Every structure is written in C-alpha cells, then in structure tokens.
Amino acid sequence: MAYIRKRGRNSYLIAVYLGRDSKGKRRWHYETFYGTEKQAEHRKAELEVKYRRPSGPRTAAMTMGEYLERWLDNTEGTVAESTLETYALHVRHLTAAVGEMPLYGLTGFDLKTRLKDYFREYVKTRPLSPATIKGIYGTFRTALRQAKADGVIADDLAASLKAPRVPHKERRVLTPEELVRLLEAAKGYKHYLVIRLLALTGMRLGEVLGLRWQDVDLERGVLTVRQSVNVRRRKPNDRPKTEASVRQLALDQETVTLLAAHRREQEKNRVVALQGLVFSATDGRPLREMAVRRTFWRVLKRARLAHIRVHDLRHTAGSILLDTGVPLATVAAFLG
Structure with a gap:
C-alpha cells in the first residue's frame, strides 16, 4: 500500500506502508520527490516493489524466535524423533542468535552477520564443533525455506546463508x-x-x-x-x-x-x-x-x-x- 500527496510545485510526498513492527505498531517509509506527477507515480511504483511484502500485519509482528518455535511444533510428526531432537537443539542456538529479530525487513546479510557474531563469541567460552555449526545452518535454511513456502517471508533468505566450511577430517579405519x-x-x-x-x-x-x-x-x-x-x-x-x-x-x-x-x-x-x-x-x-x-x-x-x-x-x-x-x-x- 502506498500513496502520493502533492506538497508544492513539482514536489510530492510518497508514503509506502511497511507493515507492523515487533510491537504491532504501523511503520511507513516517507520520501519527498521532486519532479512531475507522472515521475512521482513511477517512483512510487519502484518503492512499492522495493518494500513489497506479502505477509499481513500479524506476520509482520512475529519475531524470528516465535516463528522458529512454531516451525518446530509444526515439524513434529513429519520427521524422525531423533531428527526433531536435533532440530530443537539447533533452534535453541538460533533463538539466542537471531530470535528477537522481527521478520519484517530481514535480509540475508543481517542474518549472516548475526550468526557469525554469535558463533564467534560462543566458541570463545564453550566448545562447538564446525560440523555442529554447519548442522545449525542447515536447520535454519530448512526453516527459512518453509517460511518462504508459507508466505511468512517474501524473500528466499535461505539462499544467502552459506555454512562455514568444515575442515575435512580423515577418519581412520581398521585393517x-x-x-x-x-x-x-x-x-x-x-x-x-x-x-x-x-x-x-x-x-x-x-x-x-x-x-x-x-x-x-x-x-x-x-x-x-x-x-x-x-x-x-x-x-x-x-x-x-x-x-x-x-x-x-x-x-x-x-x-x-x-x-x-x-x-x-x-x-x-x-x-x-x-x-x-x-x-x-x-x-x-x-x-x-x-x-x-x-x-x-x-x-x-x-x-x-x-x-x-x-x-x-x-x-x-x-x-x-x-x-x-x-x-x-x-x-x-x-x-x-
């Protein structure tokens, strides 16, 4: 949703509705545009594409942590019990890393940065193997792909998440x-x-x-x-x-x-x-x-x-x- 309001000669205010924040408050993007009315309409269309999001107000107010908990609940019964237990362990890390981030406006860059910072600090005091970290990234990508399929998020954020490389470890076998x-x-x-x-x-x-x-x-x-x-x-x-x-x-x-x-x-x-x-x-x-x-x-x-x-x-x-x-x-x- 967006509208244009004339402010003066060759001056227009463009407002684009961004949905609601984590507290349910409405958010708008405002921009003053100088040019003709037709040019302002074109600019409004560009901004609508840039800020377009298909999810409604209630989805906009959801945080990543809330979504991950719902995703975990919905996953129960669709995977093996051991897989669900692994997902639950991974979600605890993900909630600590990105749980408070609102779904609205998320970018792959934001998620990558937060995850990298979280794991860099975490391993300073507690052991966490590269293979485990890679598994957490894998679980997160699975959850994000489901969020995209369900229309909870507009962009395919999973595509931008690349797990850290796990050094190849030669496993010994017996002769x-x-x-x-x-x-x-x-x-x-x-x-x-x-x-x-x-x-x-x-x-x-x-x-x-x-x-x-x-x-x-x-x-x-x-x-x-x-x-x-x-x-x-x-x-x-x-x-x-x-x-x-x-x-x-x-x-x-x-x-x-x-x-x-x-x-x-x-x-x-x-x-x-x-x-x-x-x-x-x-x-x-x-x-x-x-x-x-x-x-x-x-x-x-x-x-x-x-x-x-x-x-x-x-x-x-x-x-x-x-x-x-x-x-x-x-x-x-x-x-x-």
Missing part, C-alpha cells in the same frame, strides 16, 4: 589384521557380541540395539534390519533410518553360534525384553549406548589400537569389502 586383534581383545567383555556385529556387518549402533529375535534366522544364518533404536531415549523406532536401510545380512557361523548361546542364556534367565530385543538392559529396554561405547574404548586400549569411534567400525566394514574387490554399489546396499 583386517587390526580388526582380528579388536575382536580377540573383545572376547570376555559383556558387550562382545554387540561389538562383533558392529564390526562384521557394518550395522549402525541403533540398528544393532534395535535388533529383534524375530528378525534373526539362526537356521539360515541371516538377519534382517527392519528397525533401529533412538539411542538417546532408548526407544525403538518403528522404521530404520532410510528405506535403503531395510536389508538382509549374512552371518558367519561363529556369530550364529554366539547368538544361539545368547538366546539360550536369555531364556534361562527369563529375560523379558521390550519387543523381543536381542540386546536389552535389566529393565527390558534397549542397552544404553554409553555402556557399549565404554566397553568399546576399553577393548581398543586392551588391543593397543588407536582411538576410533564406534561408527568407524561401519566404515571399516565397508573399506575392507572395497579392498577385496566388492563393487561400490554392493557395498552401499550392504551398509544400507
């Missing part, structure tokens, strides 16, 4: 000889069978902890990955990470023998596991991820191997297959 040492050192530990499955099948930790007896065929020596576990909440997910994650994996005879012995032990001790889980804690729920990780760290030390992550066992399995000549597509399907 076949080191893998043998690891498995030998793991024998006798409570979570040996979990570590063995992680190392030989390339399964994700959540997939191993979510494995059910109904998905294990001991006679055929095959297991089927059908679900995983939210390792933070110790809660089974009703589906794996991706559609490609549903897959069958062949087991070696020693692992089949160990699984059969583990099942007999469960039955002997009358363990009642949630959903018939292969691995469960005393309360029947999935094992605590930190219990597995601590065991893994002890095994590495005992085997005199350099520190690697549990997830690096997955990369190890894939790397060994590739080194033996297995096609990349086959390895990708194997890892899911």
Whole structure:
C-alpha cells in the first residue's frame, strides 16, 4: 500500500506502508520527490516493489524466535524423533542468535552477520564443533525455506546463508589384521557380541540395539534390519533410518553360534525384553549406548589400537569389502 500527496510545485510526498513492527505498531517509509506527477507515480511504483511484502500485519509482528518455535511444533510428526531432537537443539542456538529479530525487513546479510557474531563469541567460552555449526545452518535454511513456502517471508533468505566450511577430517579405519586383534581383545567383555556385529556387518549402533529375535534366522544364518533404536531415549523406532536401510545380512557361523548361546542364556534367565530385543538392559529396554561405547574404548586400549569411534567400525566394514574387490554399489546396499 502506498500513496502520493502533492506538497508544492513539482514536489510530492510518497508514503509506502511497511507493515507492523515487533510491537504491532504501523511503520511507513516517507520520501519527498521532486519532479512531475507522472515521475512521482513511477517512483512510487519502484518503492512499492522495493518494500513489497506479502505477509499481513500479524506476520509482520512475529519475531524470528516465535516463528522458529512454531516451525518446530509444526515439524513434529513429519520427521524422525531423533531428527526433531536435533532440530530443537539447533533452534535453541538460533533463538539466542537471531530470535528477537522481527521478520519484517530481514535480509540475508543481517542474518549472516548475526550468526557469525554469535558463533564467534560462543566458541570463545564453550566448545562447538564446525560440523555442529554447519548442522545449525542447515536447520535454519530448512526453516527459512518453509517460511518462504508459507508466505511468512517474501524473500528466499535461505539462499544467502552459506555454512562455514568444515575442515575435512580423515577418519581412520581398521585393517583386517587390526580388526582380528579388536575382536580377540573383545572376547570376555559383556558387550562382545554387540561389538562383533558392529564390526562384521557394518550395522549402525541403533540398528544393532534395535535388533529383534524375530528378525534373526539362526537356521539360515541371516538377519534382517527392519528397525533401529533412538539411542538417546532408548526407544525403538518403528522404521530404520532410510528405506535403503531395510536389508538382509549374512552371518558367519561363529556369530550364529554366539547368538544361539545368547538366546539360550536369555531364556534361562527369563529375560523379558521390550519387543523381543536381542540386546536389552535389566529393565527390558534397549542397552544404553554409553555402556557399549565404554566397553568399546576399553577393548581398543586392551588391543593397543588407536582411538576410533564406534561408527568407524561401519566404515571399516565397508573399506575392507572395497579392498577385496566388492563393487561400490554392493557395498552401499550392504551398509544400507
């Protein structure tokens, strides 16, 4: 909305309505123009294009923090629970950085500047990895794209946000000889069978902890990955990470023998596991991820191997297959 008012000879006042600020107060852009009435009309049109915004008064009064909270609420049920938890962690940082900024008049430059300043100060006192910062930028772009699609903002602000570059970190994988040492050192530990499955099948930790007896065929020596576990909440997910994650994996005879012995032990001790889980804690729920990780760290030390992550066992399995000549597509399907 805009209007022109004649002020004098060849002088016009152009007013363009900007919407409402964070307190709901109306805002206008005023400009005095010198020229003919027709030229003033052209200038008014230019200003309307410059300040055009499709959102209404209530949207104009919304802050970025308010929008992010609404976006988070609307996202619930559309993504995996673990993804929603990650979004919530990221939104806390975003709210601290840009939460008080009104949606009206936002530019990509403003957002980039505020985010850069926030993270520069934050990391001076608390650790925050470049990968985490990159993830926060990714979440913000997702939210901004939704805001654009919903008509909450007029411009595609997500396009201007470029996450800081994450330095490439070469992840170490075990050689076949080191893998043998690891498995030998793991024998006798409570979570040996979990570590063995992680190392030989390339399964994700959540997939191993979510494995059910109904998905294990001991006679055929095959297991089927059908679900995983939210390792933070110790809660089974009703589906794996991706559609490609549903897959069958062949087991070696020693692992089949160990699984059969583990099942007999469960039955002997009358363990009642949630959903018939292969691995469960005393309360029947999935094992605590930190219990597995601590065991893994002890095994590495005992085997005199350099520190690697549990997830690096997955990369190890894939790397060994590739080194033996297995096609990349086959390895990708194997890892899911």
